[in-house]
Amino acid sequence: MSESTRIVWLDGRLWDASKVGLSLWNHSLHYGFGVFEGLRVYARPDGPHVFRLADHVRRLYRSAEHIGLEIPFDPETVTAAHAQVLAANGITEGYLRPIAYLGDGLAGLTDTGVPVHLAVLAWPWRPPATQPTGISLTVSPIRKPSGEAFPLQAKATGSYLASKIAYLRARRLGFDDAVLLDAHGMVSETTAQNLFAVVDGRLLTPPAESCLPGITRATVIDLARHAGITVAAEELPPGRLGDADEVFLTSTAGEVRPVGRIDDHVLGDEGRPGPVTRLLATAYRELVTGSHARPTEEPIHV
Incomplete structure (x- = not known):
């Protein structure tokens, strides 16, 4: 884990990324059941801006609804989490990845009683250099x-x-x-x-x-x-x-x-x-x- 991405947001608070692990019994790991987004934060003269953050958060919830996954946090909390993880890592230009997934539980395809988690990750990102050909x-x-x-x-x-x-x-x-x-x-x-x-x-x-x-x-x-x-x-x-x-x-x-x-x-x-x-x-x-x-x-x- 690079020093610039040492902090992640998980289930309502910030965590040291090295302390967050994924169990081998994780339901989403086995069945691919989860939703995510990708967002960019841009360094601008008046401070960092996340481009169309509200639209990405709305699509995260729509995606969850499409597959029958209920996110246990309201959109306002999820929106604020992006700013928190950027500030905690000191990132002004980079990429954000919110992801909602299920926890431990491998009793077949049923997810009854399996907890839903939500994490927001961030890391530095800049577009690749322009090439003469596509x-x-x-x-x-x-x-x-x-x-x-x-x-x-x-x-x-x-x-x-x-x-x-x-x-x-x-x-x-x-x-x-x-x-x-x-x-x-x-x-x-x-x-x-x-x-x-x-x-x-x-x-x-x-x-x-x-x-x-x-x-x-x-x-x-x-x-x-x-x-x-x-x-x-x-x-x-x-x-x-x-x-x-x-x-x-x-x-x-x-x-x-x-x-x-x-x-x-x-x-x-x-x-x-x-x-x-x-x-x-x-x-x-x-x-x-x-x-x-x-x-x-x-x-x-x-």
Whole structure:
């Protein structure tokens, strides 16, 4: 455990991270039953700001409701916990990870009597250095589960097994990440990021029903429309990605990340970020750092 992440928030108070352990009888460890979030805190001239904290906390509760998990703390307490753990660790620019999970109890799939825990972790984080070309993707044979089999709107721990398998396979093949298709064979997202494609002057993204509706995704859609770009959520066959003028990914950790190659197809000008990608990456960065935040998108001060 690094010195900068020595303190975590767990079940209502701050703890020394080295004193917090996970039992081998932990229910969520065995069954993947839990929900979590990922948030960024940005150092700004007037102090650290967590971007869209309220939205992330709301989604944490929605995710828990989707899988039938009852969080034993109110949203106000959870919101305050983020500021507490940042202050305790002295982090002004970094990443936050609240996670709700079950404690000990392995009597089959029943969770009767098994306690629910909530933790908030934080660690330093800065975006990777800008590269001249975008990342490489491969279309994975691993698919997202059907919405009838799993609540795709939930950011749940168990839902990332398919992503993990697809990511490891892509890395073994020499790619940076993988495109996951939905149950109908349409583009869903990558292993942990939403996907956008610029086609014939329009900005396209898979519908929210087939992927996790990311908060960064929603922000970028708003920024694009504000810039006069036509945005449409529609089904994307994987073959259409190769015909796109630009492709980029969005996530809390990666912000706006350009894609330079999909399988054997190099995008744009030798894989370099295109004009729409560059415009939205700059607009997003200005928004989260406060250098050009609009009042409706003002990050929440901690």
